[in-house]
Amino acid sequence: MNKKLLAIIVITISMIILVGLASLLIVQKSSTKEKETKEEVLKEDQTKVIGGVEHKIEVKKNPTQDEIVSIMHKMTHQKVIARDKWGAIEMTPENIDKVYEVIKPSKFKDKEDLLLITEKWKQGDFSEVDKDHNFFWKLQNGNIGKAFGVVSEEEEKQFIENNFRNNKSVEK
Template sequence: MFQRFVVGMGIAVFMFIAGVTYFYFNKGEAIATEAAHSKKPAAEEETAAKAVIQESFRQKTPERKLSAYKSMSEEALVQEVHNMTHQKVAANEKWGASEITKEKVDALYSAISNQTFADTELQDMLLSILKPWKKGDFSNAVKAHNEIWAYQKGNIGKAERRLTPSEEAAYIKENFK
């Protein structure tokens, strides 16, 4: 009787180990296969998102919008740059959105350069934000947002990080398309 019990337990343990081993290796293979396949769509999604961002940056801006920058007040120019940073940053609150285009960046830079600001430090800050943007470099977006946010005495909505290309593409589609 005891021998049958031991043999039965041995068979049960063997079956359990075989089942766990089979599941582990097959599940592991399935996970590895799934990961390999998921990299391709993620890469394709990233490429598509970058294309949406580039298309947005290159699009034409109505001339009336560009020429309006020349007569905007300092505060309106600050707000326009601030609203543009929202396209690039993650923050818990955002009020206002302005699509970033090459033409807008160039027109803003020109308008700010050609105005006589009462606060020259503010003018310098805006120009230093926009200068790399003219070349399509937005690596300063979080710093830019938070400098403007601090200048405006913000207490809600500090930028925490740059949006991923997919997040930015979604922001563009939601706010400008």
């Protein structure tokens, strides 16, 4: 009986160790994959024409938080480095003000965070726009298109030219 109990204990401990090692390998692999993805994204053209460009911001009378987050997410696309960008709304002072004026009196679940972001933007502070993008991306359950940084001023100008000034852009 003692030998059976000892065998069960040894097998159980061995299984725990194997599961732990397998988990560790999976975590290391996904971490390496994210690093490779970031390096690949940094090499991609961030100024190309993308789909879903909207030339006029459409804010309904009583929009939901999800609708405002979608608008703000699209506004970040001209400023962030990301593999996949779908949809763009130009980040102008007028568009920032429109969104801010909807958020301010709202009862949105994430109102405080959204106000902090729009207040930064109103001041011309886009130093954390990649983090803002990823906040919206997570709220929308994103799994492709994480932002890995902020484009240069030159790249942003080219993105604006390609997507908002050029008739080749694909409108929604």
